[in-house]
Amino acid sequence: MSNTDLRxxxxxxxxxxxxxxxxxxxSAEKHVSAEDIYKxxxxxxxxxxxxxVYRVLTQFEAAGLVNRHNFEGGQSVFExxxxxxxxxxxxxxxxxxxxxxxxxxxxxxxxxxxKMGFEITDHALNIFxxxxxxxxx
Amino acid sequence: MSNTDLRxxxxxxxxxxxxxxxxxxxSAEKHVSAEDIYKxxxxxxxxxxxxxVYRVLTQFEAAGLVNRHNFEGGQSVFExxxxxxxxxxxxxxxxxxxxxxxxxxxxxxxxxxxKMGFEITDHALNIFxxxxxxxxx
DNA sequence: CTTAATGCAAACCGTTTGCATAGAT
DNA sequence: ATCTATGCAAACGGTTTGCATTAAG
Numbered sequence: 617m618s619n620t621d622l623r624x625x626x627x628x629x630x631x632x633x634x635x636x637x638x639x640x641x642x643s644a645e646k647h648v649s650a651e652d653i654y655k656x657x658x659x660x661x662x663x664x665x666x667x668x669v670y671r672v673l674t675q676f677e678a679a680g681l682v683n684r685h686n687f688e689g690g691q692s693v694f695e696x697x698x699x700x701x702x703x704x705x706x707x708x709x710x711x712x713x714x715x716x717x718x719x720x721x722x723x724x725x726x727x728x729x730x731k732m733g734f735e736i737t738d739h740a741l742n743i744f745x746x747x748x749x750x751x752x753x
Numbered sequence: 754m755s756n757t758d759l760r761x762x763x764x765x766x767x768x769x770x771x772x773x774x775x776x777x778x779x780s781a782e783k784h785v786s787a788e789d790i791y792k793x794x795x796x797x798x799x800x801x802x803x804x805x806v807y808r809v810l811t812q813f814e815a816a817g818l819v820n821r822h823n824f825e826g827g828q829s830v831f832e833x834x835x836x837x838x839x840x841x842x843x844x845x846x847x848x849x850x851x852x853x854x855x856x857x858x859x860x861x862x863x864x865x866x867x868k869m870g871f872e873i874t875d876h877a878l879n880i881f882x883x884x885x886x887x888x889x890x
Numbered sequence: 891c892t893t894a895a896t897g898c899a900a901a902c903c904g905t906t907t908g909c910a911t912a913g914a915t
Numbered sequence: 916a917t918c919t920a921t922g923c924a925a926a927c928g929g930t931t932t933g934c935a936t937t938a939a940g
Contacts, residue, residue: 628939630895650930665897670930672895686825691929705866708874716869721861725880728853733885734842741878743862748870765914767920787905802922807905809920828904 625679632664636672640682640696647685647693647704647713687713687742703741709750762816769801773809777819777833784822784830784841784850824850824879840878846887 618637622629639653648656650673654666673694676682685693687706693713701722702715721741729736755774759766776790785793787810791803810831813819822830824843830850838859839852858878866873 628894630939632896663897667898667931668896671932674931686823688823705869705871707871714869716865718861718865721858724855724858725878728855729842729880729882732842732851732853733888734844734880734882735888736880736882737845738882739878739880741862741876743866743871743873743876745866745871745873745875751870751872765919767914769921800922803904804906804923805921808907811906 621681625675625681627675627679631662632668633672635660635662635664636669636676637681640694645713646715647695649691649693651691653694685740685742703743705743705745707747707750708744709746709753712747712749714747758818762812762818764812764816768799769805770809772797772799772801773806773813774818777831782850783852784832786828786830788828790831822877825881840880842880842882844884844887845881846883846890849884849886851884 618634618641619629621637622633627633635657636653639656640648643652643656645652650666650669653673654664654669657664657669673682673684677684677694681697682694683697685695685704687693687704700717702717703721705714705716706712725739726736755771755778756766758774759770764770772794773790776793777785780789780793782789787803787806790810791801791806794801794806810819810821814821814831818834819831820834822832822841824830824841837854839854840858842851842853843849862876862878863873
């Protein structure tokens with residue numbers, strides 16, 4: 617139950633936070649924008665302001681509950697923090713996002729960073745392309 | 754000479770465009786933001802408006818003279834289009850950008866895209882870390 | 891009761907755009 | 916002379932923030 621996750625993060629358990637967590641857990645598309653969340657919550661009795669959505673997502677990110685991605689210029693996309701790291705492949709037509717992991721690539725990255733004298737803090741590999749569905753159309 | 758590059762791109766040869774091209778060619782740091790360019794041009798007799806810098810960079814990008822990157826949320830970064838593709842490793846402290854290429858990673862990416870049914874259009878691998886210099890401090 | 895969270899509207903920041911003027915061909 | 920490029924200031928879109936109000940502990 618997410619209730620404890622929130623407490624652990626030092627955050628009070630409030631309706632907006634619970635709703636957003638729940639939405640992140642249950643949404644069909646794992647990768648959602650702040651506005652997606654805002655709209656999804658719109659009709660739901662207790663509405664949540666867009667500013668609050670952003671604040672909550674930022675706090676969740678700080679708490680490690682959520683990861684934020686900036687795939688292209690536009691808006692940020694959030695996903696529930698996974699146990700394990702993964703990279704993304706994004707359809708440039710329909711914006712669908714899928715995930716993948718490749719151990720060889722991971723290792724090469726570490727090797728490159730080390731060779732170049734960097735202490736690696738993070739990395740993002742994004743492949744852009746046209747997905748199977750969109751290629752048919 | 755860049756004069757012909759501009760003509761080839763169907764762009765009139767103007768002072769702002771030449772200055773920006775020149776700056777991209779000669780700047781110590783290959784990866785610069787629009788504002789970097791704007792500021793660098795500030796004191797230079799013929800000043801160039803920030804809007805023009807953006808317009809010119811956008812045109813250069815369309816013409817394939819320049820590549821634009823969105824490393825993190827902030828502002829875009831531009832570099833003269835290289836003959837050959839490369840990826841980036843960015844220092845999160847000083848924002849220095851270095852380049853690298855790794856054939857193994859390139860191949861794996863193609864394989865992954867194919868396996869997932871994507872027709873790859875582009876990809877961006879960005880490693881973030883702390884560079885040698887910044888680690889000393 | 892105390893302290894943190896929310897909603898709203900206003901501020902922000904990088905980027906884009908409309909429009910009248912200046913410049914290239 | 917024509918048609919594109921520039922500069923300025925205003926608009927934009929996503930995100931953040933100040934402040935008074937409301938709710939959690």
